[in-house]
Amino acid sequence: MEALRRIDEDDAFANLVLAKELDRLSLPSRDRRLVTELVYGTTRMRRACDHLVDRFVLEPPGAQARALLRVGAYQLLFTGIPPYAAISATVAAAPPRLRGFVNAVLRRCSDAVRGGADAISWPDDATRLSYPDWIIDLLVGELGRATALASLEAMNQAPSVTTRDDGYIQDLASQWVAVAVGARSGERVLDTCAAPGGKATLMARSGATVVAMDRYTHRAGLIRANAARLGLTDRIEVVVADAQRLPFGTDGAVGTGTVARFDRVLVDAPCSGLGALRRRPDARWRIEAAAVERLAELQREMLAATVPFLGDGARLVYSVCTMTRAETIAIDQWLRDRYPNLEPVAGPPPEGAWRPWGRGWLVLPQDAGTDGMFLLQLEWNPT
Ligand SMILES: C[S@@+](CC[C@H](N)C(=O)[O-])C[C@H]1O[C@@H](n2cnc3c(N)ncnc32)[C@H](O)[C@@H]1O
Known part of the structure; x- marks a missing residue:
């Protein structure tokens, strides 16, 4: 009840509050x-629970009663x-002071859902x-x-847990994205939005050197910790910087000399996350x-x-865990108009349960039990 109260009233993050309460208990x-x-x-089914409860209350319940009625309705439904x-x-x-009220309302809810959630008129x-x-x-x-x-x-279902063979827990669709970058031993790969390092560590396992960037120091620390845990510190260089203004100058080192080029670049961008709502019950x-815009x-x-x-010939991969047009197809169209030299990579479709989506690929949450994800693989071919 304390966790639900904090998520609802204080707008606290469900995963953080729950972890804290579970530690305490x-x-x-x-x-x-x-x-x-x-x-x-x-938290996820809050609106459906409120609909059931609201038929049996005369005025909106206070915060504490509301949380109790929701958790009761959730169990019943x-x-x-x-x-x-x-x-x-x-x-x-x-x-x-609330027991009689909660009892009376939940009994009526229980009668109403006797035929299951499908018996309710929504x-x-x-x-x-x-x-x-x-x-x-x-x-x-x-x-x-x-x-x-x-x-x-x-x-609305709890997510499945997929564990890589090195023990890292990562959704399958995210693994498909990392594989679609196609990193090979000896190559230089830039991952501009890399924390906590799920894709960076998978790419580094190919033998490539990965420059793993993130804007936030504390999140960059997560990449370092994951790289250390997986024995990949030699192949992952963590950089704290803003992906809108890359800190590479001109000699490959941060700040100076001839232009730093990469064989592959992954932009696993911040997004609306509408494909990953299973994972974050409060995100909706x-x-x-x-x-979105x-x-x-x-x-x-x-x-x-x-x-x-x-x-020349470098691969640029864009991915987001969402399926809005603005963040998928419209981004693809914008790139096509603005950079005609960026062409879709030739060859077979990427590994995974992808469906074609513009020049890229989409997987929806119902397709293969993964997060919803968009993937675009392009190649820089200067004329
Ligand atoms: C989708 S997550 C990346 C997940 C990561 N690629 C993985 O596989 O583990 C997006 C990341 O972008 C970072 N980020 C947000 N704004 C940024 C910016 N302006 N520059 C660089 N990173 C940014 C966030 O901190 C977050 O870690």
């Missing part, structure tokens, strides 16, 4: 799993927990699937209703519609900044 592992499911699930157990445990977590898809209107409207408009709703439904309530502008600037550093 030292619960056995199955209780940790249950707490995680209740906090993440209730979306878990296999028997209703009597869900209600009595939730009532037991309430302060004495006013619209956004309420049923528990997303803000703008996300539903945008994706339905851009992907079509059936495809968009399948993506959004898939992202945090992102704003206006951020702002991020697309940032993505364009980051891509443009890399062009002077592409050697």
Whole structure:
């Protein structure tokens, strides 16, 4: 309840709050799993839970009652927990002054969901699937209703965990992106948005030298820690810098001499993250519609900044964990118009469950149980 209160009232990040509360509580592992499911699930399905509850309250409940009713409704709607157990445990977590109220409302909710979540009459898809209107409207408009709703439904499930053979936990679609860079032994690779280093470490394992950049010092520290843990410090050079203004001068060292060229450049740009909502249960309530175009502008600037550093035949890879047109196809079109020398790489499709998307590739969350991801592989061919 404390975690839910902080996520809701203080706008705290769900993963950070939950980790802190779990540390404090030292619960056995199955209780940790249950707490995680209740906090993440209730946060994710907040809008659907409120819809159920709001039919049985006369005025909006205060913050504490709201959190209790949500977690109760979540259990009734979306878990296999028997209703009597869900209600009595939730009532037991309430302060004495709220117990009667929480009990009465949850009993009525329980009656209403006896036929399961499908028995409820939902006013619209956004309420049923528990997303803000703008996300539903945008994706339905851009992907079509059936495809968009399948993506959004898939992202209401907890993510699967994929562990690489070196022990690093990384979503499969992210691994496909790192592989699509095609780094080879002896090459110089620039990863401009590299923290925490998932793709950088995978690329470095090929024997390439990776310059792994991130704007934020504390995040660059995560790359260093991951490189050290995986025994890759010799092949990963961590640089703290802004990808919109690359710090390479002209001799390959930071700041001076002839132009530093790279064989491959990965721009794994900050994005709206609409393909990775499984992983961040509170993200859907945090992102704003206006951020999409702002991020697309940032993505364009980051891509443009890399062009002077592409050697002849160098590969430029752009990826984002989202599927908005502005951050995928429109970026591709912009690059095509502005840099005719950047051509799609020849050869077979990249490894993974990709579908063609512009000159690049898209994987949706429902396609292969991964995050939704866009990938564009281009080659610098000066005429
Ligand atoms: C999608 S994440 C990168 C994930 C990483 N490539 C991996 O595979 O582990 C985007 C990263 O961009 C960084 N970032 C945001 N703005 C930046 C900027 N202006 N310059 C460089 N990095 C930036 C963020 O700190 C974040 O670590």
